[in-house]
Each structure stands twice: as structure tokens, then as C-alpha cells.
Amino acid sequence: MTSAVNAKRSTNAARASTSRRRKSMFRFGVFGLAAVAVVGALVAVQVFGSGGGAVVEPPIGEGRVLGDADAPVTIVEYADFQCPVCKRAATDLIPQIEEEYVSAGQVKIEFRHYPFLGQESWDAAQAAAAAEEQGKFWEYYAALFNAQGRENSGAFSYETLLQLAEDIGLDVDRFDATLSSNANLEVIQADADAAREKGVNSTPTFFVNGAKIVGAQDVGKFRDAIDKALADAQEAAQ
């Protein structure tokens, strides 16, 4: 009789153990599936969502200057077309300053070259200068940032630079001639030398009427600097 009870007990125990194991696996399965579903949703939002990968819209300016030549405040930007933070400045920061200050005639922005991330930085700078000769610096500036890739990976190969010129409607033969003759190398070198003299060692570096701001920092920091420069300019005028 005892052995019968024991046998029954052990059968029950075995059954309970199997059911427990099943239930355990089931819970891991359910929670694991939930985890996979959450990740799937995140990936879907990233791949199909509109956010991220902001596009640089070409600003409208003269030569390498955006805004009124008589604006009381000048922002000089030293940048490298291969630099991702410079791209971020072009997508977020500069449009914001344009909207708030440049369009009101208070600020003008001057682009200067500081190519320091390798050969393709120099090639891109020269290509931008060639576009500037045809009056389309800012269109080419936007095209370059939109085509930006990893450093010196061929994103700014000679063929791509020609293609971008064609895309924005430049005279490609003339562009090719300018670029292949290194016609603007000295201009770019002069920009870079001036930058080094001013202690620029990373990009983007901005000077708001001479006051240095390093990096694509929050627009609030630029507002402060611009407002101060505007106040100083007003004081000087009186």
C-alpha cells in the first residue's frame, strides 16, 4: 500500500514537474516574443520613419556669404565638408540663425574652409570653390553635406564631385577644368592658415563678431553671443 502511494506521488510529482517546465518555457517564450516585438517596432520606426537623416536645404546667399553685407553682426564659420558635426550645423543650427537673425538683416554668415580631415576634405573644398565661381556655392554646400559619407571613403571622389555639379545645374566642363587645375587651392590654403592663426583646431568653429564658439552647440548659446554683439554694435553706433 505504501509503495502504491509512493508510486502515485512520484507520478504526480513528475507530472507537476513537466507542467512546471512547460509553463516556465511558456513564460520565457511570451516575454521573449514581447522583447522581439518591441525591437521590431523600433527598427520599423527607424527604417520607415521620417525622422533622422535630415537634409540640408540650400540657403540663398551671395558668394560664400549668407545675408545682408551691411549686417552689424558677422558670424564666420570654419568648416570641413567631411565633418559630421558641420553637417549637423548645416541641418539645424544655421537655418535657425537664418530664420531668426539673417532674414532680419541683423546677421550675415560667412563660410570659410578648414579642410583638415584628409584628401577628400581638400577635394570637396576645391569643388565648392569651383561652384562658387559659377555663383552656386550654397547649392553645392548643401549637395556636399547631403552626400557626406565616412571620412575619405570615396563619398567625395572626383566622379561624385562632378556628378553633384551636374545635379545642381553647373557647367560641368568648366567645373571640371577649374577643379582639375587646382585653381582655388591657394584660396583654401589661405582660409586654413588664417583659421590656424586664430587657434581653430576642430570644426565647426564659429566667430560671432570675433567671439569664438566651438562645435554645433545649442542655438541658445549663439543667441546670447549674437544679442551681445548686436548690443555692442548699437552702442558703438551711438
Place this chain on the structure above:
Amino acid sequence: MTASTLAIENRHPLSRGGRGGVAAALSLAAIALAFVGLGVAAYLTVVHYAHQPIACNGIGDCEYVNSSKYAEVAGVPVALMGALAYATMATIVALAWLRRDAMLLLLAWTIAAASFAFSAYLTYIELWVLDAICVYCVISASVMTALFGVLSALAWVHRDEITGADDFAAP
């Protein structure tokens, strides 16, 4: 009545039998890993926002990866999501240990599974889409992998408790 008292005592799920030492070691390892990951992810979050003067100065690939469209999901930096995941996992594992609550472990394991899968996806993007490697991202992905391993082991040690202690009260 003695038997049922015993059963209740045995229900302290995270302190049963000889597994206590292993569980404690695994819990500590998980918390330590989560803190390492938190440090890396917090740094990457700062770099992403770049409100500090972290500009392009020769560590381009890291910045390229961290400012690509894959560095955000609907405007939220993945680095920030990682930092939150690490902090949450460290907290939950600590709580699970203190409160001897196996279901919290299952929750931590779930977050680790999701984080591991997402970081595997991000590593794929780095290698095959961006063709660029960010060292800190690789460190984070490795830490996440190890954390998922440790939490899987911890959850496995406590698999019976995760089933629910009520189910095996009386043989």
C-alpha cells in the same frame, strides 16, 4: 502544519538551496555590467547632443556613426535609450535580489533580450550599412551581449520560481 510552514519558508524564491551563491554572483555580475554599459551609453549620449565642445577633431568615425540617421529613433538618441535600459536593468536586478522577486528577474531578462536584439541590429547597421565602426558602440554591444548572457543564466537558475511558486505547493 509543519509541512505547510516549511513550504512557505521555501517560497523565498531567490534564496533557495545551494543556488544562492551562484545567484548572488550572477546578480552582482549583471549589476556591474549594467554600470559599465551605463557609463559608455551616457558618454555617447553627450557626444550625440554635442552641447559640449565635442567637434570633429580626428575621431570622425565615432561621430559619423553617432550623427547618422541610425543614431536616433523618432528623435530619441539610441545612446539615451541604451543608458536608460542599463539603468533600468541595474535597478531591477538589485530590486529582484532585495525583494527576492523572481518575476522582476523575468522583466530584467526581457529588457536584456530586447536590448541585445536591438544592439545586434545596430552593429549590423555599423558593419554593413554605414561601413564605419564606433569603438564605444562596439564596447556597448559587447557589454549588452554579456549582460544578456548573465541574465539568461540568472533567469534559468530561477526558472522554477519564474513559473510561479504557487504551482508546486503540495506534492
